Each structure stands twice: as C-alpha cells, then as structure tokens.
Amino acid sequence: MKLGQWLGFLCLVIALVVLWQIRQMLLLVFAAVVLATALNSLARRLQKSGMSRRAAVPLALSIVVVVMLLFLGLIVPPFIDQFLQLVRLLPEAVTEISFRLEQFIEQRPPWFPILELPTDLTSLTQQLQPLVRNILGNFFEFFSNSLNALLELLVVIVLTIMLLANPTAYRFTFLKLFPSFYRRRADEILVKCEVSLGNWISGLLISSSFVALLSFIGLWVLQIEFILAHALLAGLLNFIPNIGPTLSIVFPLTVALLDAPWKALFVIGLYLIIQQIEAYYLTPTVMQQQVSLLPALTLAAQIFFASFFGFLGLLLALPLTVVAKTWIEEALVKDILDKWGNDRLETVPASVAQDNSSSGAIVEPDITAAPIPTEALPPIDRADDA
16 A cells, blocks of 8 residues: 555544544534424425525424423422322332242142242342432432533434524534535435435324324223323333334333232233334324334344443434435436446447447447536525525
C-alpha cells in the first residue's frame, strides 16, 4: 500500500473510533429525526388545507403540546397512583403465590409428579421480598430521578424543533456527504426512508391504541383492579415488539393471582387473543404501506441494538431497522448487486458487440458519467421554506 492509502485507512479507523465514542449522541440525533418526521407529516397535512409552512409547523407543535398536556393532566396522575399501588402489592403477591404453591404440593393429584422445591418456602419468600423492593427501587430511581435521561430528552426535543424548522437545509448538507454523481439517487432513497418511517409511526400509534383499548375492555370484563395502569402499559410496551407484549402481562397476571387463580388463566387467554388480533388483523390492515420486516430479523435487530446501545437502542431498534433495510435494498441490492456484471451488456450496443466479437477485439464500455453538482439536484420539498 502507498502512503496515501495508509493515510486514508488510518483516517477511516479514526473516524470509526470517533463514531463509536459518540454513538449515544448519534442515537439521540436519530430519535430527533424520527420525531421530526412524524411532526413534518402532520405539518404537511395542514399545508394541504392551504396553510403556509410557517403557520403549519407552529400549529403542529401546538397540537402535540396540547395533547401531551391533556395526557399528563388527565391520565398520568391516576396511572401513577395505580402503578404505585400495584408495585406495593408485589411482595404480597410473592407470599400468596408461595402459599398457594405449598397448598398445591400438599394436595396434589396422585398422577402429578413430585416437584423438588425448597422445603422452607416461607424463608425463601422473606429473602425474595427485600430483593424485589431493591430492584423496583433501582428501577424507579433510574427512570424518575436520572438527570442524564432528562438532559437527553431536552436534547432530543431541541434537535427535533431545529430539524422541523428547516429540514431542506439539513437534507442538502447530508447529501453533500455523497459523491456528486450519486446525490440525486441518495435523495430518492431519503424520500423512501421518510415514507417508511412515517408509515411505521402512524401504524404503530394506531396499533398501540387498539391494544390499549382492547386490554382495558377485557380487564374491565374480568373485573381486574388497576385497569388503567394495565391498559396503558400494554399500549406503551407495544412500541417494543416481541419483548413489550410479553412484559405487559406480568402486572395483570400478578393482580389476578391475588384475586382468584382462575382469573389468571383468563388474563393469559385475553392477552394471547389481543396479540393474535394485533399480529394477524391490525398490523396487516393498518400497516399496508409499512416496510415489512421478518419477525426473526426484528428480534435479531433488537438484540443487536440493545447489546451495543442499551435501552435507547432497544427502543429505536425497529426504526433503525426500517431505515437500514431501505438503504440496503436501494443502495446495495438495486444499485450494486443487481447491476453486477451487467454494465457491459447494458452499455455496449448489440451491433458494436457483434462486430467486435467477430474481429476478436474487446471494447470496454464507457461507464463515465458527468457529475451532478448539488445545485442540479431537484428541489426537495420547497414547501418547507414557504
């Protein structure tokens, strides 16, 4: 390798190390892009009614703020109250479950196998109760008293507003990172990423709302306590595929076991039915325009991003996968792999190829193209600057 190649390789390694060090900041920027995409979709719908961009953006932000304030004022206080009561019941639930388990072992049917369990379940329960309290205490301390999380939230909000105010400028800046001949194609891929993210966000909001509503109705029929807390948790955890729906059943199942064991079976059946409706009816119906992701790919992406980026990576695993899938399909598959070895056949006319094949000459195709400067790019959503 020449000196210039070594320097280029060294710069690449340094760039990768720097990107790895600021990976959390890059995730926050991506979260801001996702939120800005959602708000921009709302602003564009307002623009279609004849409103200017400068009026549509503040109105979209105002609508979101009003909805959030109503949510915080009307739903969050009773939700927190019910959730705290639910947490206080967990030690009692452990004791009740161990007591019922002891009764079952003593009165088990003759055909039931003998379980090798600790002889003193009471002492085991007493040991588990402080552990449960400690885990829950750390859980609340992390999510409610973390100054770092609050600062990250503020950074995401500020970045979202800045991106929403002038998306065209940031888009052109990003396009300049590509070679001049590929900028037009990169702009087309960005448009497809924006459409995919918008469809994913709207579809997920509708799906999560239906899950929360169905959970509320089903738990109300079963007369399970703390219905609002259970339903909201089911809707919120639905944002995390595969893992979220499984976690959402823990709290209602615990409350049902404390009330009556037979209710626990109905709660399990209820949540299984809701997940089947969501997976086989809501998702295909609501997300017809959404990028389809294989379940195994979704789970693998969640494990990958959670391992490298923590909880924020788990939360953003699906939108990251949607964007990555779009870029891989368009840039790698269509622009490189599908055209691999076909350049010669597409660029050399058949008559020229026949003449040269008869004479034994080999003609290299002219694959050079005039660079497309940034100024030659088509306007990107000029309504954004209106």
